[in-house]
Amino acid sequence: MEKLMISGGRPLRGTVSISGAKNSAIALIPAALLAESEVVLDNLPHLSDVAVYSEILEELGARVSWEGNYMKIDPSNVVSIPMPNGPVKKLRASYYLMGALLGRFNEATIGLPGGCNFEPRPIDQHIKGFEALGATVTNEHGSIHLYAKELRGAKIYLDVSSVGATINIMLAATRAKGSTIIENAAKEPEIIDVATLLNSMGASIKGAGTETIRIEGVSKLRGCRHSIIPDRIQAGTYMIAAAATRGDVVIDGVIPKHLEALTAKLLEMGVTVEELDESIRVIGSDKYEHVDVKAFVYPGFPTDLQSPMTSLLTQAEGVSVLSDFVYSNRFKHVPELVRMGAKIRVEGRSAVIEGGLLNAAKVKASDLRAGAALVIAGLTVKEGITEVSGVEYIDRGYDNLVTNLRSLGADVWRQVE
Numbered sequence: 001m002e003k004l005m006i007s008g009g010r011p012l013r014g015t016v017s018i019s020g021a022k023n024s025a026i027a028l029i030p031a032a033l034l035a036e037s038e039v040v041l042d043n044l045p046h047l048s049d050v051a052v053y054s055e056i057l058e059e060l061g062a063r064v065s066w067e068g069n070y071m072k073i074d075p076s077n078v079v080s081i082p083m084p085n086g087p088v089k090k091l092r093a094s095y096y097l098m099g100a101l102l103g104r105f106n107e108a109t110i111g112l113p114g115g116c117n118f119e120p121r122p123i124d125q126h127i128k129g130f131e132a133l134g135a136t137v138t139n140e141h142g143s144i145h146l147y148a149k150e151l152r153g154a155k156i157y158l159d160v161s162s163v164g165a166t167i168n169i170m171l172a173a174t175r176a177k178g179s180t181i182i183e184n185a186a187k188e189p190e191i192i193d194v195a196t197l198l199n200s201m202g203a204s205i206k207g208a209g210t211e212t213i214r215i216e217g218v219s220k221l222r223g224c225r226h227s228i229i230p231d232r233i234q235a236g237t238y239m240i241a242a243a244a245t246r247g248d249v250v251i252d253g254v255i256p257k258h259l260e261a262l263t264a265k266l267l268e269m270g271v272t273v274e275e276l277d278e279s280i281r282v283i284g285s286d287k288y289e290h291v292d293v294k295a296f297v298y299p300g301f302p303t304d305l306q307s308p309m310t311s312l313l314t315q316a317e318g319v320s321v322l323s324d325f326v327y328s329n330r331f332k333h334v335p336e337l338v339r340m341g342a343k344i345r346v347e348g349r350s351a352v353i354e355g356g357l358l359n360a361a362k363v364k365a366s367d368l369r370a371g372a373a374l375v376i377a378g379l380t381v382k383e384g385i386t387e388v389s390g391v392e393y394i395d396r397g398y399d400n401l402v403t404n405l406r407s408l409g410a411d412v413w414r415q416v417e
């Protein structure tokens with residue numbers, strides 16, 4: 001097991017380039033299963049979740065080659081074998097195999113997903129969508145079995161605008177007979193990215209990025225080449241780290257519009273943020289105002305940046321309140337930050353954060369973004385070495401984190417425990 005060692009107190013300075021988005025990549029890879037010829041994905045991030053997905057595709061019979069930042073997937077020989085256990089348990093997004101395999105083969109058996117379990121994460125809306133499309137869905141000893149004689153288009157209203165359910169229904173509906181309408185669809189940029197790939201494969205999807213998505217089913221999908229959008233959560237994490245260390249960082253290769261909710265909060269705190277066409281410069285300051293933050297579905301403040309933002313708010317004067325309206329219990333980073341001297345208490349779905357200096361400590365990441373929060377906290381500490389264990393969670397979502405932080409002047413390294 002490895003841990004991250006951080007000797008903090010240095011302002012981050014320089015330029016960091018952002019890789020493709022994890023939450024797009026791990027939907028686009030299973031989406032390729034719907035094609036009958038080769039799909040090439042460009043700008044693919046180097047993440048453990050991507051490696052696990054390529055293993056899953058190979059088990060299903062796809063030919064996968066991953067070189068540099070592109071992956072070639074030839075799904076022509078794929079079969080829908082049952083996958084109750086194994087790699088599907090290692091990541092959340094294995095649920096996309098349900099929509100992709102149901103769409104292509106009308107049948108799939110997939111173990112319930114793994115990934116970051118910071119609280120119960122139901123998939124009832126995915127199942128409601130598949131059933132509306134005509135599938136019979138049963139839970140057999142912890143695996144979801146899906147079968148449809150024929151998938152038929154349907155009108156589906158999502159009770160919650162779930163990213164995963166929106167994409168999963170889109171995947172299956174591309175091959176259903178007739179029209180599907182998803183109402184109260186999630187609007188995250190990654191949904192547009194998946195719809196763009198599927199349309200390049202020959203699907204007919206309109207309205208992705210709005211709350212109503214219309215899909216006309218087609219009988220066949222073909223291979224294509226697609227470049228993945230930049231990872232707004234990695235970008236946001238570096239923006240927060242730049243502010244927390246009172247540094248000056250250009251975050252390059254991003255879509256600034258995807259980060260507007262974070263930019264607005266940073267400006268409100270007194271951070272200088274300059275938006276360029278494809279980059280954002282963040283310049284920290286000696287003094288930050290406290291702010292209240294509400295994590296919400298896109299275009300609201302992303303829940304995936306809630307934990308990193310908690311660390312930044314320990315550096316603001318006064319009391320900030322950070323509430324999560326997507327995941328009400330996503331606060332596993334809080335006890336670890338408290339171990340580092342933070343004054344934070346959790347009240348219902350909110351963290352109440354009183355500004356103050358943090359100390360070095362041995363802390364544990366229990367999920368991906370909790371890990372990012374602890375790294376940022378460690379970077380602010382002026383004396384001693386912060387040790388962050390649970391690095392395997394951080395590796396799920398941050399491409400070259402140590403190399404990037406070191407290139408920005410941080411004293412960070414990996415150490416085998």
Ligand SMILES: CC(=O)N[C@H]1[C@@H](OP(=O)(O)OP(=O)(O)OC[C@H]2O[C@@H](n3ccc(=O)[nH]c3=O)[C@H](O)[C@@H]2O)O[C@H](CO)[C@@H](O)[C@@H]1O
Binds near residue numbers: 023125
């Ligand atoms: C692989 C991936 O893209 N992961 C992202 C995705 O997760 P994921 O797609 O799993 O998250 P959802 O958007 O589905 O979840 C949003 C909310 O809806 C609830 N819900 C969801 C589905 C369902 O069937 N029933 C239900 O009640 C969830 O408990 C949560 O409260 O969006 C989350 C919210 O932006 C992000 O934190 C994750 O990084």
Ligand SMILES: C=C(OP(=O)(O)O)C(=O)O
Binds near residue numbers: 368
């Ligand atoms: C929770 C996350 O990912 P996943 O849904 O893949 O667990 C995340 O990216 O913060």
